[in-house]
Amino acid sequence: MTTNDIASAADWFATPLGQYLLAREQNYFDQAVADVFGYNALQLGLPGLDLLRASRIPLRCHVDPVEPAGLRADFRDLPIASNSVDLVLLPHTLEFSDDPHQILREVARMLMPEGQVMIACFNPWSLWGFRRAFGRKSQYPWSGRFIHLARLKDWCALLGLEISGGRMGCYVPPCKSEKWLARYAFMEAAGDRWWPIGGGVYFLQAVKRVRGLRLIMPRWSERLAPKKELAPVPKKVARPQDVVVARNDVTQ
16 A cells, blocks of 8 residues: 555544444454464554454564554565464455455465464455445545455465455445444344345455475384304314214304
């Protein structure tokens, strides 16, 4: 996002519709990140929102190309070591990027084995998606390119990210006023039960799986090989009675 995009997102989250969305996303992330342990956690995008506040991970950093991020960097080329991060949050980061697949590739590179990524995206197959398709696309969030859930799952599978959880949310129509949002509040429970794929936002959790090789060694016998002994050298005897004497010499 550019500086103008950040300002636009911050202004939109201050509206009634933005507050409605933020409350549900904050509730989801508060529950999800509380069970993830490790040392390093990153939030890519929306630096003005602390979606890692409930995390128990000691080092939590907000990354974004512009301020007020703790680390200013391009999501497509992050200056972070491979296999060093335990948790990554992508709150609507992919929809507003020119190369969302490259961002996921960077996330997969940074994550440690068994590290987790949590993604929030707007759902194109919802009332929110219809609003974007048939309305003006000049303002946040309608200016983003909503990503289909099936496509995002395919991307994760290609990068070795195994889906471990997720859900839908925000079933009410994208109304601008608190009055109409309150009137349609009944659609939250009804949509979750009767139209589970029609939430305005979907959440996805994935785990980085690393397939390893196990070297199977043969079972060597613990018994030592018998010690080699020299065979006795036969002796010539002149008389038959000397045979007994020769045998005694060999055995001694």
